[in-house]
Amino acid sequence: MENKIQRAREKLIVALDVASTEEAVALTRQLAPYAGVFKVGMQLFYSAGPEVVRHIKEQGVKVFLDLKLHDIPNTVAQAAKALAGLGADIINVHAAGGTAMLQAAAQAVRERAATLGLPAPLVIAVTVLTSIDQRTFNQEMGLTGEIEDRVKAWALLTRDAGLDGVVASPRETSVIRQVCGEEFAIITPGIRPAWSVSGDQKRIMTPAQAISAGSTYLVVGRPITGTDNPAVAAQKILQEMAEVL
Numbered sequence: 001m002e003n004k005i006q007r008a009r010e011k012l013i014v015a016l017d018v019a020s021t022e023e024a025v026a027l028t029r030q031l032a033p034y035a036g037v038f039k040v041g042m043q044l045f046y047s048a049g050p051e052v053v054r055h056i057k058e059q060g061v062k063v064f065l066d067l068k069l070h071d072i073p074n075t076v077a078q079a080a081k082a083l084a085g086l087g088a089d090i091i092n093v094h095a096a097g098g099t100a101m102l103q104a105a106a107q108a109v110r111e112r113a114a115t116l117g118l119p120a121p122l123v124i125a126v127t128v129l130t131s132i133d134q135r136t137f138n139q140e141m142g143l144t145g146e147i148e149d150r151v152k153a154w155a156l157l158t159r160d161a162g163l164d165g166v167v168a169s170p171r172e173t174s175v176i177r178q179v180c181g182e183e184f185a186i187i188t189p190g191i192r193p194a195w196s197v198s199g200d201q202k203r204i205m206t207p208a209q210a211i212s213a214g215s216t217y218l219v220v221g222r223p224i225t226g227t228d229n230p231a232v233a234a235q236k237i238l239q240e241m242a243e244v245l
């Protein structure tokens with residue numbers, strides 16, 4: 001079981017959706033025994049600044065820099081180049097930017113990392129956000145068909161553009177795994193243990209269901225950080241993951 005807990009820890013990404021470096025570092029210290037990767041998203045990056053990545057890395061964990069770049073290829077390439085110098089282990093962009101944007105991002109990140117002598121971060125594309133349900137997808141976004149088919153198509157586009165993986169709902173993990181293979185990284189937010197509330201997340205699964213489906217990483221924020229005792233919540237989730245590994 002100890003071995004399985006270790007494997008589960010490597011797969012757990014905690015979303016540090018807080019507003020200051022102090023809060024983020026305190027949470028990382030507290031939760032590092034239970035999670036191997038910590039996610040710096042828009043709230044933390046825009047409030048605390050780029051230096052926050054270094055402060056989190058100093059705690060001996062990996063960093064997923066989740067800024068979801070989405071713009072014309074040249075703009076994304078320049079932004080990705082700047083981010084690649086910060087030492088993050090995972091960087092993401094939106095698959096909806098298309099092949100030229102995806103390739104430009106991956107090339108810029110890999111070239112910059114090589115120039116600096118850093119290991120190349122994984123470059124990942126967000127497919128359809130986990131807060132989008134089928135009605136919103138069809139009626140508000142004006143997109144036709146099933147969300148699962150769009151996610152599958154964008155996952156293939158992402159793989160063919162040479163990126164390392166995608167962000168999707170765990171509900172789409174099995175279909176992505178089928179078409180993109182074992183090596184492709186599938187990062188799944190929208191994780192809700194049975195004892196937590198779904199909030200704004202729509203396409204959700206429990207930690208055990210996401211692991212059983214074949215997700216490479218699980219992203220968990222509020223079910224851990226929004227509780228009175230984040231360490232206990234993280235431990236419970238880790239246990240649930242380990243049981244099906």
Ligand SMILES: O=C(O)c1cc(=O)[nH]c(=O)n1[C@@H]1O[C@H](COP(=O)(O)O)[C@@H](O)[C@H]1O
Binds near residue numbers: 068168191
């Ligand atoms: O790219 C992401 O990380 C992401 C993509 C997505 O489709 N859905 C999604 O929730 N996320 C992020 O994953 C985290 C989920 O947090 P909780 O809903 O609090 O568990 C947030 O930081 C989101 O920004």
